[in-house]
Structure formats: C-alpha cells, structure tokens
Amino acid sequence: MSNVKTDIREIGLYINGKYVPAHDEGTFDVTNPATQEHIARVSEATEEDVDYACQAAREAFENGPWRTMSVQERTEKLRKMADIIIERKEEIARYDAMDVGKPYESTVAHEIGRAANNIRFFADFVEKQGGETYPMGEEYLNYTRYEPVGVATIITPWNVPFMLTTWKLGPCLAAGNTAVIKPAENTPLSVSLLGEIAKEAGIPDGVVNIVQGQGSTVGTAVTTHPEVDLVSFTGSTATGKKILKGGADTLKKVSFELGGKAANIIFEDADLDKAVPSSIRAAFMNSGQVCLAGSRILVQRSIFDKFLEKFKNAAMDLKVGDPQEKGTDMGPLVSKEHYNKVTSYFDIAEEEGATLICGGKRPDLPDHLANGYYLEPTLYIHDDSKSRICQEEIFGPVVTLIPFDTEEEALQIANDTDYGLNGVVWTENLQRAHRISHNVRAGTIWVNCWFVRDLRAPFGGFKKSGIGREGGEHSMEFFTEAKNICIALQ
Numbered sequence: 001m002s003n004v005k006t007d008i009r010e011i012g013l014y015i016n017g018k019y020v021p022a023h024d025e026g027t028f029d030v031t032n033p034a035t036q037e038h039i040a041r042v043s044e045a046t047e048e049d050v051d052y053a054c055q056a057a058r059e060a061f062e063n064g065p066w067r068t069m070s071v072q073e074r075t076e077k078l079r080k081m082a083d084i085i086i087e088r089k090e091e092i093a094r095y096d097a098m099d100v101g102k103p104y105e106s107t108v109a110h111e112i113g114r115a116a117n118n119i120r121f122f123a124d125f126v127e128k129q130g131g132e133t134y135p136m137g138e139e140y141l142n143y144t145r146y147e148p149v150g151v152a153t154i155i156t157p158w159n160v161p162f163m164l165t166t167w168k169l170g171p172c173l174a175a176g177n178t179a180v181i182k183p184a185e186n187t188p189l190s191v192s193l194l195g196e197i198a199k200e201a202g203i204p205d206g207v208v209n210i211v212q213g214q215g216s217t218v219g220t221a222v223t224t225h226p227e228v229d230l231v232s233f234t235g236s237t238a239t240g241k242k243i244l245k246g247g248a249d250t251l252k253k254v255s256f257e258l259g260g261k262a263a264n265i266i267f268e269d270a271d272l273d274k275a276v277p278s279s280i281r282a283a284f285m286n287s288g289q290v291c292l293a294g295s296r297i298l299v300q301r302s303i304f305d306k307f308l309e310k311f312k313n314a315a316m317d318l319k320v321g322d323p324q325e326k327g328t329d330m331g332p333l334v335s336k337e338h339y340n341k342v343t344s345y346f347d348i349a350e351e352e353g354a355t356l357i358c359g360g361k362r363p364d365l366p367d368h369l370a371n372g373y374y375l376e377p378t379l380y381i382h383d384d385s386k387s388r389i390c391q392e393e394i395f396g397p398v399v400t401l402i403p404f405d406t407e408e409e410a411l412q413i414a415n416d417t418d419y420g421l422n423g424v425v426w427t428e429n430l431q432r433a434h435r436i437s438h439n440v441r442a443g444t445i446w447v448n449c450w451f452v453r454d455l456r457a458p459f460g461g462f463k464k465s466g467i468g469r470e471g472g473e474h475s476m477e478f479f480t481e482a483k484n485i486c487i488a489l490q
C-alpha cells in the first residue's frame with residue numbers, strides 16, 4: 001500500500017519501511033474542519049499492528065545499523081531528512097491546513113522550516129557532543145558514553161502535528177533510538193509523510209514507524225507495550241496522567257509537555273505598540289489552540305482602558321476564514337467536539353458574571369465555509385482569578401482580561417493556577433522584569449516578547465504543565481543513557 005494521493009487520501013500505517021493496511025483492514029475517516037468535507041481514510045491500527053510496529057522498532061534498534069553506525073553517517077541522513085522537509089514544505093503545510101485548519105500561509109512560512117530545523121539542530125548537536133573524563137591519578141580513568149535508550153514512543157497533539165513530532169523525532173533519532181509515532185487521530189496527514197521522508201533520506205527500515213488511530217486504544221497500546229522504553233508525549237495533563245500510570249509496570253522513562261494557562265502581564269510602563277500586537281498573537285495564533293497561549297491577560301488598572309481599546313480593535317481586525325487562503329489570520333477550530341468544548345465556556349463565562357467585550361459567536365463567512373468550526377476572537381473581562389474561565393485551559397480563541405493594581409497582586413494572580421508552562425511580562429523597568437521573571441512559577445518567561453524559541457534552551461513546564469524538559473542537552477539527556485567506563489591503567 002502506498003501513501004496514495006487522491007481526492008480522498010488513503011493513508012496506511014508505516015511499519016518497518018512500508019505503508020501497510022491495518023491487520024483487520026479497519027479505517028477511520030478524517031474531515032476538513034474548515035468545511036466538514038471528508039478528506040482522508042486512514043488505517044486504524046489494531047493491537048497486532050502496534051505490536052508489529054514496536055517489534056520492528058526493537059529489531060531495528062538491537063540488530064539494525066542505526067544504533068551502531070558512525071555519528072557522521074547518521075547525522076548525514078538526518079540532514080537529508082531536513083532537506084526533504086524543506087523541499088516538500090508546501091505539501092506538508094497544505095496537509096496541516098487541511099486537517100488542522102491551520103492557516104497555510106503562516107505554517108509554510110514558519111512552522112515547517114522550524115520542523116526541518118528540529119531535525120538539523122539535533123544532528124548538529126550530537127556531532128559536537130563530547131563526554132566527560134575523570135582521571136583518578138595514574139591508576140584509573142573514567143570516561144562517559146551517551147548511548148541510545150532503545151525504542152521511543154512519540155505521541156503528539158493535533159494543534160501542531162508536524163512540527164511537534166519532529167521536535168521529538170530529531171533528538172530521538174540523533175541519539176540512535178528507534179521510534180513508534182502516534183499522531184492525533186484528527187490530524188494524521190502531515191505526520192504520515194514522515195515515513196516516506198525517512199525512507200528517501202536513507203534511514204533504515206524499522207527506525208521510524210507510524211501507527212494511526214485513537215488515543216484511548218492505539219495510544220494506550222503503544223505507551224504500555226513492553227518493547228517501548230521511553231515515551232515522549234505532548235498533550236493534555238489528563239492524558240499525561242494516564243500514560244504515567246500505564247507505563248508504571250514497565251518503568252518507562254517519560255518526558256511530558258502538557259497544558260498551560262499563561263499569564264501575560266502588562267504593566268503600566270509597557271510599550272503598548274509592541275505589547276498589543278504580540279498579545280494578539282499570543283491570544284489568537286492557531287485560533288488560540290496553543291499550549292503557550294497568553295490566555296489570561298493581566299493589565300495594570302491605570303492603563304486598563306487604553307489597553308482594552310487597542311487590544312479589542314486589533315482582535316476585531318483579525319481575518320477569520322479559509323485556512324488555505326492568503327491573508328487568513330485564524331482558521332476554524334479543529335473539530336466539532338472541540339468547537340463544542342470551547343463554546344461551552346461562553347455559557348460558563350456568562351454564569352460566572354464575566355463581561356463579554358467582543359466575539360462569543362461564529363463570524364459571518366462565505367457559503368463554502370458555512371459548515372466550518374469558526375469562532376470570532378473572543379474577549380472577556382473578569383476579576384475573579386478563581387473562575388473557571390481563568391483557571392481552565394479553553395484552548396480556543398478566548399481570552400480574559402484581568403485588572404490588577406500592584407506587582408504583588410499581579411504575581412499572586414499569575415501563580416494562581418495549576419499550570420506552569422510559560423508566562424509573559426511587558427514592562428520597561430529592568431529590575432521589575434527580573435523580579436517578575438524570577439517569581440512566576442513557569443518553565444519559560446518571555447519578557448517583552450512571546451514565543452521566541454532557541455532550540456538549545458530548556459522547554460517544559462512547572463506544576464501540572466509537564467515532566468522534564470526538551471531542547472538541546474535536555475532532550476539529549478532524555479533520549480540517552482549515560483554510561484561510565486572505568487579503566488584500570490596499571
């Protein structure tokens with residue numbers, strides 16, 4: 001079976017270097033959230049398929065050339081993979097636009113380049129990686145090797161399917177592990193291409209495998225399989241807990257990037273010409289379906305009205321529409337189920353006494369988009385930081401403005417959450433910027449900017465936003481076992 005491209009795409013599982021149907025030939029359908037059109041029929045992995053994929057990954061790890069080939073040879077193949085991703089970036093971005101509803105223009109301009117860079121960066125990283133040596137006088141010498149762990153499961157969410165998968169696959173493969181990837185069921189298209197991309201890059205069969213299907217079945221099977229040594233997961237906190245429990249019996253090593261509810265704190269001395277457009281991006285990029293979204297905007301009372309007016313005008317200027325079209329800022333939400341979840345917060349907000357400033361409904365759109373899951377950028381004001389709209393991850397184009405008076409109050413509100421993925425501070429006062437950055441309990445703090453990424457930096461969450469860190473040496477630490485070798489010299 002090939003990864004055939006017709007109007008309705010037929011997508012197989014990718015196991016041991018081939019696209020194959022499921023054992024029982026079962027499939028599931030994928031729809032385009034912009035229109036509800038049926039766009040793909042995807043093989044749904046059974047437990048036998050998951051077992052076949054995990055065994056293939058194990059065999060490739062133990063007996064294939066991947067783990068033992070020279071770093072130069074391995075990284076050459078990874079760089080080739082990155083080159084192919086760039087060559088095929090339009091196609092990959094079209095796929096993300098089709099099943100996620102992600103605006104094509106920004107995906108092709110930013111996300112796919114980042115995806116290629118995720119692979120290239122870790123190829124470069126391992127090539128430069130050294131080890132430690134600890135001489136014990138003239139008698140003994142210790143030296144350290146960083147060896148691959150084994151078979152990794154990579155589970156990614158629907159909001160950024162391709163880029164987030166490569167963010168894990170890059171260090172996984174660079175370290176010499178093999179992988180079984182399970183993309184989100186709603187958005188299998190772009191990630192399915194990684195099989196043929198790996199093959200073309202010369203990566204041996206069995207090193208990259210892709211199983212498709214539901215989280216509750218295929219996800220559970222692949223994260224509890226005895227041949228799987230480590231699980232790198234990005235998704236919700238609720239699923240993270242299940243994976244941790246399911247992996248306990250076989251002591252799987254885990255790295256979790258989970259949900260968020262970031263505070264974006266705007267002090268009265270902030271440069272609003274920068275803070276407003278950046279806060280708009282933080283609120284509404286990817287229709288707000290972003291773990292790092294600045295969904296709680298804390299604004300100092302003395303500038304509250306001024307900020308509100310500018311922010312509201314900018315939000316209402318965003319173009320909501322067809323993700324395939326140029327100029328679209330916000331596409332639809334990913335699915336009916338998710339649309340229902342997000343819109344349920346409109347009732348919750350009303351019950352909680354929040355003030356609706358704009359949005360809270362579907363936009364008027366042309367007939368061909370009448371069935372899409374679109375929402376207007378939605379803005380509330382609420383001063384109860386304990387309310388559900390201020391506490392829960394809505395994961396849609398819905399943000400709440402919360403007024404504050406003092407720095408202490410801003411910090412108290414910012415930290416009043418179970419999450420701790422990231423925070424944002426806008427101020428021209430250097431001392432205050434440091435103070436706030438040190439005291440917000442989150443894995444990344446952006447000062448006078450948002451979502452600026454250096455792939456060497458640690459990335460991950462405090463509290464219920466994750467376990468472990470990704471990025472540079474942090475990813476490599478997860479995907480390797482450090483081994484000490486002690487040699488008697490006399």
Ligand SMILES: NC(=O)C1=CN([C@@H]2O[C@H](COP(=O)(O)OP(=O)(O)OC[C@H]3O[C@@H](n4cnc5c(N)ncnc54)[C@H](OP(=O)(O)O)[C@@H]3O)[C@@H](O)[C@H]2O)C=CC1
Binds near residue numbers: 182243395461465
């Ligand atoms: N911290 C970070 O870097 C990021 C975090 N996220 C978080 O991801 C979440 C959004 O994604 P969402 O899809 O709703 O999250 P889910 O946790 O529902 O799904 C994420 C992935 O896990 C799979 N999955 C679901 N149940 C299980 C299970 N029991 N065992 C194994 N795998 C399972 C899903 O498959 P299926 O879809 O088929 O059910 C999907 O592939 C948000 O909370 C967001 O904050 C998103 C991006 C970045």
Ligand SMILES: CCCCCC/C=C/C(=O)O
Binds near residue numbers: 286
């Ligand atoms: C629309 C892009 C959102 C990306 C969210 C997660 C980012 C992770 C990373 O940069 O590694």
